[in-house]
Amino acid sequence: xxxxxxxxxxxxxxxxxxxxxxxxxxxxxxxxxxxxxxxxxxxxxxxxxxxxxxxxxxxxxxxxxxxxxxxxxxxxxxxxxxxxxxxxxxxxxxxxxxxxxxxxxxxxxxxxxxxxxxxxxxxxxxxxxxxxxxxxxxxxxxxxxxxxxxxxxxxxxxxxxxxxxxxxxxxxxxxxxxxxxxxxxxxxxxxxxxxxxxxxxxxxxxxxxxxxxxxxxxxxxxxxxxxxxxxxxxxxxxxxxxxxxxxxxxxxxxxxxxxxxxxxxxxxxxxxxxxxxxxxxx
Numbered sequence: 516x517x518x519x520x521x522x523x524x525x526x527x528x529x530x531x532x533x534x535x536x537x538x539x540x541x542x543x544x545x546x547x548x549x550x551x552x553x554x555x556x557x558x559x560x561x562x563x564x565x566x567x568x569x570x571x572x573x574x575x576x577x578x579x580x581x582x583x584x585x586x587x588x589x590x591x592x593x594x595x596x597x598x599x600x601x602x603x604x605x606x607x608x609x610x611x612x613x614x615x616x617x618x619x620x621x622x623x624x625x626x627x628x629x630x631x632x633x634x635x636x637x638x639x640x641x642x643x644x645x646x647x648x649x650x651x652x653x654x655x656x657x658x659x660x661x662x663x664x665x666x667x668x669x670x671x672x673x674x675x676x677x678x679x680x681x682x683x684x685x686x687x688x689x690x691x692x693x694x695x696x697x698x699x700x701x702x703x704x705x706x707x708x709x710x711x712x713x714x715x716x717x718x719x720x721x722x723x724x725x726x727x728x729x730x731x732x733x734x735x736x737x738x739x740x741x742x743x744x745x746x747x748x749x750x751x752x753x754x755x756x757x758x759x760x761x762x763x764x765x766x767x768x769x770x771x772x773x774x775x776x777x778x779x780x781x782x783x784x785x786x787x788x789x790x791x792x793x794x795x796x797x
Contacts, residue, residue: 536746538683544595544663546686546704546734551587558686558734561664568634568646572733574622577629588612596661599703605660613651621793626785627755630793671749673786680711686734720783727757727782736784752784
């Protein structure tokens with residue numbers, strides 16, 4: 516009887532240690548839906564260092580990977596203040612060309628990360644702050660509303676990130692589904708869960724066992740870290756690309772070859788310290 520009691524107690528203890536709190540639904544208010552004037556769309560997020568307010572996304576969202584020229588001269592930035600299902604969304608109109616002309620956009624030459632300084636972050640008191648947007652940003656609805664942003668307390672750099680850690684990507688995968696059979700609301704964000712599958716130390720990227728799709732690019736990736744009975748959620752990177760699976764068919768008789776690419780289920784993210792390096796350039 517005593518042995519059974521001790522074994523049961525041990526199992527309860529282990530289950531408490533390993534308990535993983537689901538990511539709070541409020542995190543769905545952090546990703547930004549980027550609707551480009553050229554018809555494309557992607558994800559991003561806001562970040563503040565208590566002085567300035569930034570928009571963060573993947574470099575290829577704003578810039579052509581070959582020419583480094585802007586893909587689009589403007590974009591609508593949509594996010595939610597409290598609840599993506601019942602609250603009206605925030606809308607900011609962003610003049611990307613003006614931001615670039617004002618030298619308020621930075622992108623990394625090696626990593627798929629870009630940031631734009633869109634305003635100054637002014638702390639009013641312990642519970643309130645105000646964002647003074649620069650001239651490249653217009654707000655069609657001038658009414659005050661809260662904008663969710665990540666800050667340095669959410670950051671976890673890749674050197675401190677264990678392989679196998681549970682992660683969540685969230686954003687706007689606008690390419691999934693069938694247009695004639697609408698199942699998703701394009702302007703509402705979605706979660707996806709996976710793990711850190713490994714790290715590419717040569718390229719300094721993080722590999723996730725989690726599929727991403729067109730529209731997820733630039734979205735935030737948050738790790739779930741178990742700390743005793745608690746779970747901490749930390750921003751670890753930016754969605755960059757999916758890893759393709761190549762399948763080749765060859766006709767031996769005629770020598771024809773057909774190559775097909777599909778989503779392997781793995782994805783690549785740029786570590787969050789790349790964003791921090793770009794911020795230092797300002």
